[in-house]
Amino acid sequence: MSEVLSKNEESIKIEKIVKFHRSFDDMNQSQREDWLKEMGDINIEHFFKANQRVFDEDGPRERSIPRRDFFLDVIKNRVKSDPLLQPKGHPVTNYLQENIVIRELCNKIQAAFDAQDFSTYNMTLMFLKELAKIHTHYLRKEDQLFPYLEKHDFTYPSTGMWKFQDEIRANLKMVTKAVEAKEVNEEMATLLKDVVQDVFDMTTREEKMLLPTAVKLLSNDEWQKMSKEEKEIGYVFIQNPPLWPEDTSKKADMASSLGAIFLQEGALSQEQLNLFFSALPFDVTFVDENDRVAFFNKGSERTFLRSPGVIGREVKFCHPPKSVDTVLKILEAFKDGSKDTAEFWITFGGRLIHIRYFALRDESKKYKGVIELTQDITDIKNIEGERRLLDWA
Template sequence: MASERIEVLKSILLDLHNGASAESVQELFNEHFTGVSAIEISLMEHELMNSDTGITFEDVMSLCNVHANLFKGAIQNIEVADSDHPGHPVQVFKQENLALRAALLRVRRLLASYEEAENSDMKGELAKGLLRQLGLVGQFDIHYRRKEELMFPIMESYGHDSPPRVMWGVDDQIRELFQQALSKAQDLPEEEIADVQAAFETFAAEFEAMIFKEESILLMILLESFTQDDWLKIADESPSYGYAIIQPTEKWQPHRQSFEEEPDDRESAISQFHSLAEGTLEQIIETPEGEIRISYQAKEKKPKLADRFSQQPFGHGYLSLEEANLILNHLPLEITFVNKEDIFQYYNDSGPADEMIFKRTPSQIGRNVELCHPPKLLKKVRAIFDSLRKGEKDKFEMWFKSQSRGKFVHVTYRAVRDEAGLFQGVLEYVQDIQPFRDIKEDFYSE
């Protein structure tokens, strides 16, 4: 039955893709469905993008608003007690959306007041207030990054890889619309207020539509799929990315039931045996008819792996695992290793998470490298990795000025090859080289 419903849903989106009106498919939708789960939406999008219909994730992304409206009012609610607790990632997510909505309303009021203001002094004060409120709205990027970097990897691990790709693509479009609106607001009073209002409303329409998609589709998928451990992982890693406008009022600490066996059960059972030989025990049970003998043979113990502090041959010398880890973490570089299967396998701890140039979290480990990048960058990422894999180049270097952080960032992607020259993966290292650019004289000049 579920597969039939997914086929109907898929058919509806294909009709939309081929030019059918939203009204016509809405009627078909109402005819066949009284409710639809978020999991079915995810499966539908997955099948659309992995079938031979020729539909890509860009196509689904372009239909995102239309099919979101189809599901409005028809999505089954999922009640999960934990998600109502203060500090739970779902509660924090919704509170951020409330705060962002409030900031949108304040921006609208300021734009209307600016339009009605009669003198330049008043307009100047309103413009300052407008930019402050837009700064608050702009914190939606923090909200989106937590969604993309913490929630999406877990979704993918459960097989829901299509919704993240579509939503990340729309997120990037919303980011671009916001930058356009912000740029026009920064140009006041030279910019016409009507143009600023139009740019802002274009952004706001897409942004508010995304809030609906997050709360009525995305969170429903997550609440159906994620375990308590998944939510705890998100809660633990969220501070590394920060929060939009609001801060959680308390830390979420759910009750955890222990199901571990009592530690003395095995010892109590073994104590009833007496030793026959080394590693062999026997218990004798007397019955009227005779004796019952039960023997216990200990399993051969496997040799212990070297601990973190044991010295091992390493390169041209000796290092323990602990020393190697410390050395990598003390390098003035952010290091990432993607293996030959394109799986994100390792990153070092070069500094506090909130100071990292490219934030990395444990939830990204084991993720395909393509899923770690916004859809708009996939073409460049694929080109770099293909060229390194084929041996066309050994490394790519790029650099950019980070205005928000005051850093001049240098990024290198280098192919990792073994002694036989076989490709084993890609090493990325990132460094702030602004301090080198600021050097004025030779240390040994005097």
């Protein structure tokens, strides 16, 4: 009986949070404060379940500043969760250690800029460029943590938080450029303060909501897999953390048990296939007919980083929110047979990148998936004349 009551009470709490989300914009500050008093402390599970439900049923919404600030305060002071106590090298511990440095950088930037001294421009610029490395921290979340959360139906971070992180990255580039040019007007000064505060507040969202929720949802086995995958993207602001859990097992030699894989013409061993794809001068990603990532090659220098955590992930969660609609449009056209290819070219990191999509169809023309090829064509585009002789100079 007590278990039934507990589940009923949980449903009531979640329903109250859902209703509050939906009526927030129609309430005045006094009504919002009354709701807080009525709710008291909010359990992390109630909070993330309510947020996910609103996201599933209502879709993403534009966050006003009052809404953003109010719910950030709720996350800071009202949502209760267990302490994030994990061993050294655990993915959660790695995020927490990086956050310590991130907050220190935010404080240094704000202090340097507040000094309003010309000599502090260089210092502010130095700290901003260092803070821009936060991209790696966010990338681990987007390519590794989010895919595991999606498997437990917690999909809000893959769109809502990712979109916010894209905004932070874009604004950091903008203010860094302005500081570098010593052209910081009143509007840009406000943006600088806002983006630094956004970065700082993101660490709070991680430690008070995202990571406690992840600890609740993910199994120890999932955390161990994530720990092995993290090194694919790397770390920022911290040295390579110790291996967790410590691997004392010896890898068995499987080479002798590997047979040939027969292809259209000829056959290759698994080792040969891996070497073949690793040597290709472009990135290959295969998404199956169910829109899930099934394969990507691991060349020595990929244009866009990939983590093993994306395998099995829905492709709509593998792209920044601003480009998802384009990806889905391509898939729809491939599936209905109206298109077989799509291509784009962009400037990324000062290089010209050519991105192509090819629909895969079987003998009966049934759609079986899509291949994405990404290639740095900067040097190819600059080729002129002819080279007919071997030149290794």
